[in-house]
Amino acid sequence: MSHRLCVQRLAHAADLPLPRYETAGAAGMDLVAANPADAPIVLQPMQRILVPTGLVFQLQTGFEAQVRPRSGLAFKHGVTVLNAPGTIDADYRGEVQVLLVNLGSEPFTISRGMRIAQMVIAPVTVVEPIEVGQVDETGRAAGGFGSTGLG
């Protein structure tokens, strides 16, 4: 079943495509960079930057958008989403921005219209925290952080 996603394109993204699924079975829609055509962004190694998308979303209540890396950029250039998955809240009405970091060894140039990340829409489970005196015991207890071995 498909849901509607209301998208407002800001003036600086008027000529850029709306997010879309590239294939019928794709989970994510690509997000493109909306920096000015005459101002490509050069991301130096280990540098991070917020890249504008020129898009404002009105997600349906009960959903979030997750901003995730594109594996090709990560593999070929070491460029990834620093806060992956970035969370776009249903009540956020600002411009969606993508926090990219260059973990590669070469400068990476982001030009207008470049597909820089992908966005997955996901349902949000809302819970009500209830304080208890003590949580139920399990055989695992506090085991974690490699307690079952690292191999």
Ligand SMILES: O=c1ccn([C@H]2C[C@H](O)[C@@H](COP(=O)(O)OP(=O)(O)OP(=O)(O)O)O2)c(=O)[nH]1
């Ligand atoms: O990659 C991202 C992550 C967040 N946002 C926007 C949408 C999101 O709803 C809002 C707040 O994000 P988050 O909750 O991660 O930020 P915070 O650091 O907790 O700040 P705040 O105090 O504003 O919630 O910023 C983006 O545009 N891109």
